[in-house]
Amino acid sequence: MSTETVKITRLGAQGHGIAEGGKGPIYVPHALPGETVAIARNGGHGILISIAEASPDRIEPLCRHFNPDRDACGGCSLQHLADAPYRAFKRDLVVEALKSRGLAPAVGELVAAHPGERRxxxxxxxxxxxxxxxxxxxxxxxxxxxxxxxxxxxxxxxxxxxxxxxxxxxxxxxxxxxxxxxxxxxxxxxxxxxxxxxxxxxxxxxxxxxxxxxxxxxxxxxxxxxxxEPQKPLIDFGGVKVSPPPGAFTQATRPAEDAMADLVTAHVTKAKRVLDLFAGSGTFALRLARNAKVHAVESEEKPLKALDHAARNTQGLKPVTIEKRDLFRRPMTVQELKNHDAVVFDPPRAGAEAQVRELARSAIRTVAAVSCNPVTLARDLRILVDGGYRIKSVTPIDQFLWSPHVEAVALLEK
The missing domain is CATH 2.40.50.1070 (OB fold (Dihydrolipoamide Acetyltransferase, E2P))
Known part of the structure; x- marks a missing residue:
């Protein structure tokens, strides 16, 4: 491991500062663009030793556990970056992923996350x-x-x-x-x-x-x-109380969930029959059921049962049906899709490639795509655009504060 001084030119996708080395980029955690830093270098990785010239965007971290010089918590990687460039960095992750697939839709400003929101x-x-x-x-x-x-x-x-x-x-x-x-x-x-x-x-x-x-x-x-279980754990999906199964997926923050749900429900508001794919415990399905019949599809049985129980025990909802199905291995076919007016999908990080290939061939006019991975979202949107869909908007949403992770909601029409 050698010691050297380098100039940081940009931030990488993981939030690490990047310096240009003779044999390729050097990734330096906790360093910011414009800074001159001393590092202990091991190949393409650098450990920050000291900062000779600090960026004007560098701020004092809020948490005592965020300290690269000592025993530092790895939960946050960008607590030292000022708010405006931090938000721009997250938005650019979505913009650049879309650009890599030849897509240049309108991308909104980042819906910001704030301290104390992670539930x-x-x-x-x-x-x-x-x-x-x-x-x-x-x-x-x-x-x-x-x-x-x-x-x-x-x-x-x-x-x-x-x-x-x-x-x-x-x-x-x-x-x-x-x-x-x-x-x-x-x-x-x-x-x-x-x-x-x-x-x-x-x-x-x-x-x-x-x-x-x-x-x-x-x-x-x-x-x-x-x-x-002294009390049933309850979470609120737009006024519908749900008791999720142990360890079930939920959105990490309530404000981000609400922002996503508002975008999705407004986009499909005219639909009478909505298909919610990768439905989980009902984050979107139970909200959508206020105005439309919903068919919720999910591969795990326990979240589906929680969704079904909540729907059956809440007054004022349109009919909600459920289906246990692995959409990676057995996506909804074009024939099955034609029974619906709109589709909402929120897959894991791997995206929904098999499903969007079927969707791209369908006549469904309204689609809302929710994603936790800009790279697979861009791939899936490319397939939909090639199938005749037009991207109305993409909204990046932050719910993992001071990390390189960003969500996005894309709204499409055919």
Whole structure:
């Protein structure tokens, strides 16, 4: 590993500063464009040692755990970047992905995220001689940085870090690392632990005793199995209360979810029959059912059951039907699509290539595409445009504050 001084010219897609080296780019975490920095270099990777010339866009991070000089939490990578260039960086991720596919639609300004909005957080945990180590991994390592604060997370999560540690300590049998997904719900925290061995009876008793001694804990589960549920965890999808299964996917922040839902529902407002693909527990389907009949398709049975239960027990909704189906292996065909007026799809990061190829051949006039990956979104939109669709707008949405992750909603018509 050699030491050298380099000039940072731009930010990479992961938020790392990039310097031009003789044998290719050098990626330097925590460095910003325009800065002259000293680095310890290992091939194409540089570790920031010092800053000789700082960028005017550099700001003081909010969190004590964001510190590249010491034991730094890897949860945030861009806390040192001022707000305006940070928002521009995220919007450009979407613009550049679209451009790489020959697409240049109208791209709106970034819908911003703010501190304290993250209602879903995944902690790493490990039992030690001094107690439970709970926090986030240092960037690109398995080393857990214990945290005492997190400006990104919802106050309801941060205020109960000690309670989460107590529950995690009761769950842990050995020193292996496991994970606890914490969801801040209307009825309390929902803790879903994974990567643990099946609990012994003594562990179950210990967890039960700890939870019953605490306030504000709705449920604790291990590898999808409920251990204790003092109250059903409830989340609100546009006025419809849903109890998601343990560890189920939810949008990370409520403001981002609302922004996505507002764009989608406004776009398909005239449709009478809407197809919601990759529907999960009903983020969009249950909102859309206020005005239209909805057919919700999802590959996992438990979220579908939660969606179905909520629809059946909420007054004022149009009929909602459900279908368990792997859309990667068996996409809705052109023949099946013709029974609907509009399609909404929100796939995992891999996108929905097989499904959009069928959709591109259909006569459906209105499509809303929701994505957590600009690269696969651009690929899918290219297929739809080649099939005759026109992109009305693309809106980038931030819900993973100070990270390189960005969501987007694309609205299309044929």
């Amino acid at each position: 879903r957080t995944v902690f790493s945990a490990r039992k030690t001689e001094k107690g439970l180590l709970l926090g986030f991994n240092r960037a690109e390592t398995n080393h857990i940085v214990s945290i005492e604060e997190c400006p990104v997370a919802a106050p309801g999560i941060v205020a109960r870090l000690d309670a989460i540690r107590s529950i995690g300590e009761a769950l842990a049998a050995g020193s292996d690392t496991f994970h606890i997904t914490v969801l801040d719900t209307l009825s309390g925290l929902d803790l879903a632990a994974t990567d643990l061995k099946p609990l012994a009876d003594r562990q179950r008793r210990a967890v039960t005793e700890v939870v019953l001694s605490l306030r504000g804990i709705a449920r604790v589960s291990v590898n999808g199995e409920i251990v204790i």
